[in-house]
Amino acid sequence: MTVGRILVVDDDAAIRTVVREALRREGHNVETAATVAEQRRKMRDFMPQVLVTDVVLPDGNGLDLVPEMLEANPGMPVIVLSAQNTLTTAVRATEQGAFEYLPKPFDLGELARAVSDALAARAAAGRDTAEAGKGEDLPLIGRSAPMQEVYRTIARVVANDLTVLILGESGTGKELVARAIHDLGSRAGKPFVAINMAAIPRELIESELFGHERGAFTGAAARTAGRFEQAQGGTLFLDEIGDMPFEAQTRLLRVLQTGEINPVGSARSIRTDVRIIAATHKDLPRLIADNAFREDLYYRLNVVPVRLPPLRQRIEDIGELANHFLDRAVADGLPRKRLDGAAVERLGQHNWPGNVRELENLMRRLAALSRDEWITAAAIDQQFGGDTMDGLAPAIATAGGLADAVEHHVARYFATFGRDLPPDGLFDRVMAEVERPLLTLALAAVKGNQLKAAKLLGINRNTLRKKLTERGIDPSDLRKMG
Structure with missing residues (x-):
């Protein structure tokens, strides 16, 4: 794959960050600019081989500047990004000499392929599309509004080591998001270690996480490093954290507080340097209310939440x-x-x-x-x-009636997976699917008035607010309905 110097111009800091890190992951040397003035300076000092530019900038129009940029750097491919997704914009981009035009929201993989194709064209290397388009390894696909919000959140956390809690139904790609945060961040190249808390027997969880000494328990024939040690310097992904036994949660909380682990059967402490990313499909606040999950651990993990949309809420990506x-x-x-x-x-x-x-x-x-x-x-x-x-x-x-409808609907879950059982958490998923249209229709009927909606539903206003938050419903979107 051809790599080169890429200048990315966009006034949105989140877009600049995620595009820069994604292209750097492909091996490119990337600089960014937020304004036309900064773009002109970096065109002179950095001499990019490919320019990726937005159209609407604070001090000018990126599309109008394409001829100027091409005059300053002949043969440089220009890739135009624009939220003005109209035929006129696409035609103007072509007329101005742009190599490629990508409407916003765009897919990172598509942009990576466009950059690779642009470099290949510049070098006249004669590569075919399959060889020039190796950006397909980028893990996240989709240009829907919910996925764009996921991309923005990832962009905000890749430059730091804040703890991230990924929330979403089973099968939405939580580990892909965790890997993207790791691969695009400062710990890229260091270990990425994943452990599924639901797949580890209760009695072995502490040994799996923290390791154990020889003779610590029956069958412990040698010292074994736990996942924290294996992930030293990198990222530890705690998948299905909602399935972690309560007693093990206490040990994990202590590690997060002190930064030190004690292997099972050992009195010595080991200092850890890992970034924690956790994920669950379960409703942790509900588990806290049921005394099944520690509230203090929840707040330690939920520093930056990333909510992955179910596929039915991003149909345009299918x-x-x-x-x-x-x-x-x-x-x-x-x-x-x-x-x-x-x-x-x-x-x-x-x-x-x-x-x-x-x-x-x-x-x-x-x-x-x-x-x-x-x-x-x-x-x-x-x-x-x-x-x-x-x-x-x-x-x-x-x-x-409704009972028959729910029976029909739940039967689909089992039919979908054939001989296998559906993923755990079926009750919560079905309740979410029943509650969401109920809440949405009630709010729409009263034009978004939460007090009236609560009365209509026969619940108190605080309960309604909690359910709206859990289901990701914004009442302001429904005020004009009814």
Whole structure:
């Protein structure tokens, strides 16, 4: 892959940071600018080989400056980014001599590929698209508004060592976010160690985390380093932290407070230098209320929360994700398959209880089992069991009432995973799906008035506020409805 000097110009500090770190991860030498004046200075001093610029800047228009930049640096490809996603902007970018035009919100992988293609074109290396586009290894895919907010949060935390708590349903990609924070931050190149708290037997959790000395317990034939020691200098990812036994939470809290661990069976302390990223699909405040999770540990972990949207809330990303998984299937030796337009539309109608993981599994099955190159909506319906009703509302229309609708809906969870059971936390997921439309419709009926909505629902206002926060509902969005 060709690497080079890249200048990124955008007045949004978060965008500058995440693009800079993503391109540096690809091996590029990257500088940034926030204004036209700063851009002109760095064009002179840094002499970039590729310019990536926004259109609307505080002291000028990036699109109008393209001819000037090309005159100052002939042969330099210019990639234009713009939130003004209109045909006119795209045409103007081409007329001004831009190499590529990417509408905001853009996908980091797409930008990385555009930069690689631009460098390859500049060097006239004659590389084909597959070789020039190695930005596909960037872990997060999607340009929907919820994913853009995730990108912005990542950008704010990569430059520091603040503890991050990733929240989201099973299958939404929590470990991918954790790895992105590690890979884009100052600890990149150091160990990234992940441990799934739900997969470790209760009696072994402390040994797994903190290590143990020889003879510490039956079967401990030698000293073993725990995950904290293995992650020294890097990042420790505590997945499914909500499943951690209460007694082990106390030990973890002490480590977070003191920065020291004591291996099981040892009186000595070991100083640790790790960044902590935790994740869970569970409702930790509810676990705290049930005395199943320590409140003080929650506040230690929840320094910077990152909320991952379920796939059903980012439908516009499904086509891109599906094609990515089909490409990955080809890399794994499966036949090349393509989705037609009706198939993509059909995927958008599904409720996706298993989220992105379910979509990936579906694409792999289709790549392996479909006889034709083009995957149709009918082929997808066949994988879904021929049932095109994926939400509660369609089920209610054909069932005898809410109980039948919920039964129909929950049965889909089990059917989706075949012989396997769905991920743990089914009760919370179903309750969330029932509560969200109930709360949204009630608020819409009273034009966002929380006091009236609470009365309508028969709950107190504090309970309503808590549920709105848990479900990610903003009442201000509903004030104009009704």
